[in-house]
Amino acid sequence: MMISLVVLYFLTNYLINKETEEDLHTITYQLERLIENNLTVNSIEPLIGITETTESQTNKIKDTLIFDPSQNEVELFRELTTYKNINSKNYKITARTLVVESQDILIAIFLSYIGILLFSFLIQFFVNKKSSEQIWKPFVNNLETLKKFSLHSNQKLHFEKTDVLEFTELAEELESLTNKVKSDYENLKQFTEDVSHELQTPLAIIQAKIGNLIDEDSINEKQFQLLSDVQQNILRITLLNKKLALLTKIENKQFKSLKQINITKKLKKSIVTFQEQTLHNIEVGELTDIEIYLDIMLSKIIIDNLLTNAIKYTLEGGTIKVSTTTNAIVIANSGQEAIKHPEKLYDRFYRESTTKKSLGLGLAIVKKICDAHNFKINYSFIEGFHIFKIQFKN
Amino acid sequence: MKILIAEDEIALQESIVKFLQRDGHVCEVATDFTEANYKVSLYEYDIVVLDINLVNGSGIDVLRTIKQRKAKTGVIIISANNSLDNKLEGLDLGADDYITKPFHLTELNARIKAVIRRGRFNGSSDIIFNEIRINTEARQTYINNIKIQLTKKEYELLIYFIVNKNRALSKNVIAEHLWGDSIDLSDNFDFIYVHINNLRKKMTKVAANYIKTVYGIGYRFTEE
Numbered sequence: 291m292m293i294s295l296v297v298l299y300f301l302t303n304y305l306i307n308k309e310t311e312e313d314l315h316t317i318t319y320q321l322e323r324l325i326e327n328n329l330t331v332n333s334i335e336p337l338i339g340i341t342e343t344t345e346s347q348t349n350k351i352k353d354t355l356i357f358d359p360s361q362n363e364v365e366l367f368r369e370l371t372t373y374k375n376i377n378s379k380n381y382k383i384t385a386r387t388l389v390v391e392s393q394d395i396l397i398a399i400f401l402s403y404i405g406i407l408l409f410s411f412l413i414q415f416f417v418n419k420k421s422s423e424q425i426w427k428p429f430v431n432n433l434e435t436l437k438k439f440s441l442h443s444n445q446k447l448h449f450e451k452t453d454v455l456e457f458t459e460l461a462e463e464l465e466s467l468t469n470k471v472k473s474d475y476e477n478l479k480q481f482t483e484d485v486s487h488e489l490q491t492p493l494a495i496i497q498a499k500i501g502n503l504i505d506e507d508s509i510n511e512k513q514f515q516l517l518s519d520v521q522q523n524i525l526r527i528t529l530l531n532k533k534l535a536l537l538t539k540i541e542n543k544q545f546k547s548l549k550q551i552n553i554t555k556k557l558k559k560s561i562v563t564f565q566e567q568t569l570h571n572i573e574v575g576e577l578t579d580i581e582i583y584l585d586i587m588l589s590k591i592i593i594d595n596l597l598t599n600a601i602k603y604t605l606e607g608g609t610i611k612v613s614t615t616t617n618a619i620v621i622a623n624s625g626q627e628a629i630k631h632p633e634k635l636y637d638r639f640y641r642e643s644t645t646k647k648s649l650g651l652g653l654a655i656v657k658k659i660c661d662a663h664n665f666k667i668n669y670s671f672i673e674g675f676h677i678f679k680i681q682f683k684n
Numbered sequence: 685m686k687i688l689i690a691e692d693e694i695a696l697q698e699s700i701v702k703f704l705q706r707d708g709h710v711c712e713v714a715t716d717f718t719e720a721n722y723k724v725s726l727y728e729y730d731i732v733v734l735d736i737n738l739v740n741g742s743g744i745d746v747l748r749t750i751k752q753r754k755a756k757t758g759v760i761i762i763s764a765n766n767s768l769d770n771k772l773e774g775l776d777l778g779a780d781d782y783i784t785k786p787f788h789l790t791e792l793n794a795r796i797k798a799v800i801r802r803g804r805f806n807g808s809s810d811i812i813f814n815e816i817r818i819n820t821e822a823r824q825t826y827i828n829n830i831k832i833q834l835t836k837k838e839y840e841l842l843i844y845f846i847v848n849k850n851r852a853l854s855k856n857v858i859a860e861h862l863w864g865d866s867i868d869l870s871d872n873f874d875f876i877y878v879h880i881n882n883l884r885k886k887m888t889k890v891a892a893n894y895i896k897t898v899y900g901i902g903y904r905f906t907e908e
Contacts, residue, residue, distance in 0.1 A: 490764035491693055494785035498699035501789035504852050505703060511899035518854040518901050521788075525856060528786060529868065563866055566837055567859070567875050598868045652868075 295403060302395055307368075310387055311351060314370035317385040325376045325383075336367060339384035346373045346380060353389065366391055428452040432461055439468055441475045442543060479542065486535045489527070497524050526649070533651040536591070537638075540658045545585040553589050553682075554579045554614050560593045561612060568601045575613030575620075582682045588659050595652040596621045596678055602648055603676065611675070618681045628671030635669055656680075685730040685800060686710045690720035690746060691762065692739045700733065703789040704796070717741025724750050729757050731796055734779075736763040736770065744773065751778045758799035760792070788857050790848045797847040813846045814907065816891055827891050837862055838883045845895065845905035854902040 321340065324331045333339045336356045349372045358365045367386040374381050428450035435447055447468045449461035500517050503509065509517070539545065554577050565572050582589070600610045600623035608624035634640045636657035639650040660667045666681040687709050691697040694715065701711045712729070714720035716739040724732060724746055732750060736743040743761060750757050761774045764785045771782045780799045783792060801809045801820055811818040817826045818839075825832050825839060834842065844861050845853070855873035862879075880903065884892040896904045 487764050490785040491696070494762075494764070494787065495693060495695045495699070497786040498696050498703075498789055502699050502702055504854070505706065505789070509852075514852060514854070514899050515901055518856065521854055522856050524786060525860065525867075560866075563863065566879070567863060567867075569875055569878065594866055594868065 291403075295399065298399055299392075299396055302399065303392055306390055306395070310368050310389060311370070313387055314351070314368060314385045317387075318370055318372050318383050321383050321385065322372075322374055322376060322381075325381060328377070337386050339382075339386075341382045341384075343373070343380050343382040345382075346375075347371075349373065354386070356386070425452075425454060428454075428461070429457050432457075432464065436464060436468075441472060446472075479538070482535065482538050486531045489531055493524055493527060497521070500524075530649055530651070533649060533655060537651065537655055537658060540588070540655065540662060543662065545588055547585050548583045549586060550581055550583055551586060551589055552579055553582050553584070553593070553619065556589050557593050557612065557614065557619065560590070560597055564594075564597045564601060570601055570604050570608060570610055572597075572610045572612060575611060576615075577612075578614050578616050580614055580617060580619070580682060584663060588663075592656050592659055592680065593619070595656045596680075599652050599678070600676075603642075617683045618679050620677060620679045622675040622677040624674055625671070625676045626674075629669065629676065632669050636667075685796075686712070686728075687731045687733065687796070688712050688714060688720070688723060688727075688729045689733045690714040690723075690738060690743065691733070691735045692716055692737075693735075699789065700792065703793065707793070715739070717743075717746065720746045721749050724755075724757070725753065728755055731758045731760065731799060733760050733762060733792070733796070736761055736765065736774070744777065747774065747777050747779055758796075758802070760795055760799060762787075788860065790844075790851060790853060790857060791861055794844055794847050794861065811843060811846050813849065813894070813905075814891075815888070816842075816846070816894075818843060818846070827888050832886050834883065834886060837879055838886070841879055841883055845903070849905045852898045852902050852904045858903070 317338070321331055321338065325340070331338075331340050333341070336358065349370070351368070351370050354367050354369045355364050356367050357363075366389045368389045369384060369386045372383045372385075374383060432449045435449060439447060447465060449465050451458045451461055500520055504514065504517055558574075558577065561572055561574060596619070597610075597612075600621050603625065604610055604623040605625070610624075611620075611622040613620050629635060629642055631640075631642075636653050638654045640654075641648055641650045657667060659665070660680060668679045668681070670677045670679070687704060689697050689700050689704075689711060691700065691713070692715050697713050697715065701713060704711050712723065712727075714723050718740060720734070720738060720743070721741065723729075732746075734743045734746055738746070743763075747759055747761070750759060759779045760781045760783060761771075761779045762783055762785060763770055763774075774782055780802070781795045783795060798820075801811070809820045811820060815828045817829070818824070819826070820843070823839065825834050825842065840862055841858065844858065855876045858876050859873045860867050880895060884895060894905050894907060896906060898904050
């Protein structure tokens with residue numbers, strides 16, 4: 291840019307100079323012809339000066355500053371002085387012409403340059419913008435489609451194809467990728483469902499056969515004890531099965547029927563049911579009504595799992611305390627010491643003690659439900675009580 | 685009672701039949717959809733125990749056939765599927781009850797008897813065992829015609845005992861019956877003892893004696 295500017299400047303300067311000189315030569319030549327033809331030529335200062343002279347020098351060309359009254363300023367002129375012998379008289383012919391000042395040229399060049407630049411920049415800018423919008427449009431659209439991707443919707447994703455090879459390839463890859471993810475997910479879901487479904491029938495047969503065995507009058511104490519143990523473990527498998535399926539269902543966000551419910555009411559109901567099932571005393575504190583949006587089944591699961599957990603880990607003669615505030619449920623049970631690994635508390639199959647026959651899924655399920663609905667669950671151990679608190683609103 | 689067991693798992697079908705026959709029911713079986721649909725359209729049953737997932741067809745369609753005949757048949761659906769939709773569809777179409785695999789035979793028995801009681805068979809809705817009489821419509825219990833006050837669980841417990849009389853019931857079977865889905869305390873069913881004890885206290889000495897402890901881990905309701 292700068293170089294071209296400089297070159298242009300010198301080139302223009304040179305051309306103008308050359309042209310001016312030629313111009314001066316032409317004028318001088320014309321004047322000589324006039325004088326040769328004995329025509330009186332008057333000087334027109336400052337442009338033309340003709341004087342008779344005795345001296346004879348070589349022609350010279352130079353720049354000179356002359357005051358121009360019409361402009362009322364000093365202007366730069368180019369001056370050609372020729373000494374010529376015409377009709378045996380020596381003449382000094384001076385021809386001058388206004389020179390375009392180099393500063394002016396520079397400004398002119400600079401301004402036009404800037405103008406052109408600005409213009410081309412603007413044009414370029416808009417053309418580019420327009421064309422890149424055109425080119426990127428499918429990409430942006432595809433990105434939007436991708437953002438809307440959900441494993442749970444049945445709709446297949448369709449990506450726009452364009453003339454741009456890369457984008458078309460990207461779209462094709464995305465399409466096959468999302469379809470693959472979807473089908474894998476479906477397979478996995480189907481597998482989970484199938485497993486839990488297919489297990490039921492053999493379990494039912496085992497259960498029924500045990501029923502038949504117990505029903506026979508001839509069984510003795512030892513046999514009855516064994517069969518009862520088998521029954522208990524069938525129940526364990528059944529519960530495990532159910533809870534794993536539930537956990538998967540929550541993870542897959544398949545509980546969508548949100549309803550406004552009074553969770554305190556559910557809590558009261560569950561307390562009655564659980565009091566029937568335990569020898570521990572459930573102390574009910576202040577119960578403030580809490581209204582939340584949640585699937586009814588999930589609300590029952592949260593409460594039941596927390597109560598079950600509290601009951602299971604209360605030692606003989608211990609107490610369970612339940613209360614609610616305006617936005618939180620607090621369920622506490624007496625214990626000897628704080629849980630050693632509270633960070634693992636919500637892991638699947640984590641059990642603090644191996645003595646209890648726990649499935650190790652209850653709290654994991656509660657945590658999953660809380661996470662899915664932005665509830666906060668918090669464990670603390672204060673004054674001999676394990677305290678679980680679920681905060682529904684901030 | 686005449687009962688049809690529509691179940692494609694032969695082993696399960698046999699167990700159910702064996703169990704129900706002991707109570708004096710007449711049992712017939714169907715091992716696939718075609719047989720089940722054929723039998724219900726031809727014969728009249730008091731109760732149909734119907735598996736939803738039959739070979740070559742759905743139990744739901746068998747249920748439709750039964751309902752088209754406007755028969756008095758009571759229907760109990762068995763399903764391996766725990767989904768609520770399935771349950772609601774069955775009950776909407778007029779099934780009387782729904783039981784999920786795996787189940788205890790004593791539980792199935794209790795459900796069958798409950799359906800029978802619900803009055804569609806001109807029979808009595810009362811449960812009678814010697815001096816004990818339970819009016820299931822009014823949910824009242826009488827011993828020697830004297831009304832006794834039972835809690836909901838004690839009432840359910842007593843009915844479960846009587847409909848499964850002479851049978852050994854382990855504690856967890858009783859717990860599963862009384863609390864169903866919310867049962868989760870699988871390591872300890874000692875609380876059952878509390879309910880049984882309370883029930884015994886409310887009954888007369890003779891009646892209380894019908895509830896017998898079986899080897900310390902179960903109970904049997906019997907006259908002997």
